[in-house]
Structure formats: structure tokens, C-alpha cells
Amino acid sequence: MNFEKLGELIKDMRIAMLTTVEPDGTLHTRPLATLRYANDGELWFFTSLDSAKVHE
Template sequence: MSSPEHKQKIWQLIEKIKVGMLVTLDDGAPRARPMHLVQEAYDGTLWFFTRRSAEKVIETEQDRDVCLTFSDQEHGIYVSMTGKARLNDDRDLVEKYWNPFVAAWFPDGKDDPDITMMEIDIDFGEHWQARESKTFQLYEIAKANLKKGHQPDLGENEKFGH
């Protein structure tokens, strides 16, 4: 598991991105779809609204292992997280995380019995963050192509979790 400081760092990377791609297994084949973060902080668990009747729910009931990816190409941020998904029917959580954005996707309101929360407990992951401008990155790539055995230094890369 990650330290509290590292969890804060991960949150700083993904909180402004807001939308991650959730990858599940659909009959053994990976399938991705966008999911919108609703929480205000990260403690090792990510929360999303979903419909109980959604295909992703059936897929996660068959195999709880999922992957979430977040990317912000403009700022050179990429995060991949792997964890276990499950439904959480706590109506207090629905109330806590309900907002106008969510309401637009669930027109029958927060009392709709098909609404539930998907809870994803993160086991491990990896993140990349470019620390320089696009111009510097292109320079590093060109330098790597000219110098045999040289790899571009584009920024930070770190694995976390187990």
C-alpha cells in the first residue's frame, strides 16, 4: 500500500483530470469506458456512480480486478491504477457524492433504486509526469535517437503499492 504522502501525490495528479478509463474484462477481453471521479480526496479508494444494471457491474461481479487510467497530455501526466471493484449500496455515500454533474446522468434522481456506488480499492499502480516543456521533451527524444544507448529523460516515473 502507498503512504499517506504518496496517496496525496496521486490525488494531486488525478483530481483535475476527473475522468479515468475503467478497464474490466468482458468475456475475457479488456473493455474500457470513462468514469468520472466524485470524491474530494484519495485515501486508497476511488468512488464512482453507476447503474446496478450496467454491463460494467456484471463484468466486475465476474472478475473484480480492474484497471483505471488517467491522462493529461497537455501537462504530461499519466496514471495507471489496479484494484478490486465492488458495489456499495450505502445511501449515505450516494447523498455525500451527489452533485449536478451526476444528476445529469441519472435523471430519475438519487433515490433511483438502480443507482449504486462502485468502490475501487487500489492495490498498486504507476505514474509518469513530464517535468519539462514539450520542446525539451522533443530535444530529449532527438538526442536519444542520435546517441546510441541514450534514453530520453522526460520526467518522473514511479510504481506504487505492492
């Protein structure tokens, strides 16, 4: 994967959508504020530690 190209595509995006799969197979999607993108493909997001999405 070309991580430099990925960085260019997402550099101005402030919100990303995180989707997890529930135990029953349903999808749960919620927004996350983007914090940082590293050129190695690592994405950082900002959320509260007591948020349900952290536990999922």
C-alpha cells in the same frame, strides 16, 4: 505509494477509464465519471446499478 501525491495528480480529472478482462482474455475499456478520491487511495466512481460494467 504516496497517496497525497496521487490525489494531487488526479484531483481535477472528471473521467477515468475502467478496464476489465473478458473470459476470453480480451480487454474491455469504458469511461467512468469520478466521484471522490480519499487520501487513503480509495477511488469512488458514479455509474448506474444496471450498467453492464457493474456486473463485470
